[in-house]
Amino acid sequence: MADIFRGLNLLETLKESMESNKISDVRDAMEDLLISRINIAVVGDRGSAKATFINSLRGLSPEDEGAALSPCPTAPEELAVYPNPKHPDFRLWDLPPVPTASPFEPEGYMDRVKFLRYNAVFLVFTxxxxxxxxxxxxxxxxxxxxxxxxxxxxxxxxxxxxLEAKRKASMEVLKSEGVSLPKVYLVRPHTLEKCEFPTLLDDMARDLPELRANALLLALPTLTCSLVSQKRDAFKALVWAAASLSGGVSAIPVPLVASMVDSSVGVRILTKAQTSLCLDDDAVSRLARQRRKGPAALKALRSCTLSLEVTKGEVKRRLTAAEKELATTSSRLVEMAMPRHARSASRSFTAMLQALNAAIDEMAADAEKIVTAAFVEGN
Known part of the structure; x- marks a missing residue:
């Protein structure tokens, strides 16, 4: 997937906010990254392929609680919503199929299903x-x-x-109906990592607003090592925002900010990272079942304590260790990352940045091992 922070240059925006003493903007940006919502709709006939596609986007199998069913129990003319069990800020909507009757008024259908309220829409067919x-x-x-x-x-x-024959026929339909530069993505619902779903994600990352692209990235299951890498980078941007608040407290006095940037912030970030990277026991067991692997073997690949469970005690321990190592930490990192007037607050900034980034790296490494064992070796 493309660099999701390219569009708005998030880190530069955050640094400018720090330079302008707008620490509340940094705090708001961090909250937006932690709680960024996205609604995606899927339009098409309610068959097994569509149900499988919706489930795969949520990392679920048909037998999992809350999975989309085939046949769909929802009435043909009604909408069905599927919240993500691990990411409540990511919702998938199963929209009724577009009527095939003629004459047809697209505006009427779009108004009925509230088409334009969704951040992205997949028009699916077989x-x-x-x-x-x-x-x-x-x-x-x-x-x-x-x-x-x-x-x-x-x-x-x-x-x-x-599939290529179907794609060719589909392109002809799009051209004949007046679509300029038509594009059809080939997707295997059971195995999204194959075919062109990764390409579709790349295009969505460019088309969506930054925060929506971030929400999509963090909510998707870890299908490839590339996705793991992109999630890691996204969380490091989030760590920068949190560390900037911590480092800016003494340089930019704002009431009650100090209480917000303690270890509880680290717990929030790392808990979301564990969930996003699919490292918790439930996610690993579900992946093992889907890929016909032994769950114990996949779980054993987790070497980072935080991959198994994120606790406040472990986060505090890492922050304390980072503080002790500051004497040997190069100040160049701080020189590059912090605005000049806030460098006097570099100690807490550097400690949080160092501790949480190291944790993110360890967790991402565990996720890559699991993805490789489950997907690459499985193929």
Whole structure:
């Protein structure tokens, strides 16, 4: 996935806020990164392929609690919402299929399902898109909504050759209906890491606002080592914001800020990292079941204590150890990262940055080992 912080240059924005004594902006940015919501809709016939796609986006199997079912128990004309059990700020919406009747008014369908309120929409199909679905796509584009994507969901008996034939036929439908520069992504619902779902994520990262792209990244299951790396970088930006608050307390006196930047902030960040990197026992067991691996073998790959459980005691221990090591820490890191007037507060900044970044690196390393064992070796 592309660098999700490229668009707004988050770190530069945070540094400018520190230079301008706008520490409340940094605090707000950190909260936005920790609690950034995203709503994604999936439009298409309610068959097994669509249900599997929705479940895979949430890291679930059909037998898991809260999984999308096939056949869908929701009435054909109603919406179904699927909150993520681990990420309540990420919601998937199963929208009714676009009617195939003629004449068709796309505006009426879009108003009924509140189409434009979703941050991104997947128009999914298993053969070729219906012209009425294309009409909805064009109407969305006319409303300046760029985050609408056609996804061809592979069936279990589809081969690479049959998928390419379906894609070619789908492209012809899009062209004939007036779509300029049409694009269709091939997606295997059971194995999102294959085919073109990673490419779709890249495009979404460019199209979505920064905070929405961040919310999507952190809520997705760890499908590839590349995703793990991007999650790690996102959490390091979050650590920078938290450390800046900690380091800026004495240089920029703001009432009650000190109480917010203690170890509890580190616990919040690392707990979210553990969940996002799918390191908790439930996530590893679920992955093992999906990939037909022994859960004990995957769990044994976690060498970082925080991968197993994030506790306030462990976070405090790491922060204390980082404080003791500051005598041998190069001040160059602080010179590069902190604004000049706040360098007198560099001690707490450096301690938090060093401790939490090291923890993020260790947890990400565990996640990469699990992904490699479950996905790469499995392939």
């Amino acid at each position: 053969e070729t898109p219906h012209p009425n679905s294309v009409a909805v796509f064009l109407e969305a584009r006319s409303a300046q909504r760029e985050t609408v994507y056609f996804a061809l969901l592979a069936l279990e008996n589809d081969t690479e050759k049959s």
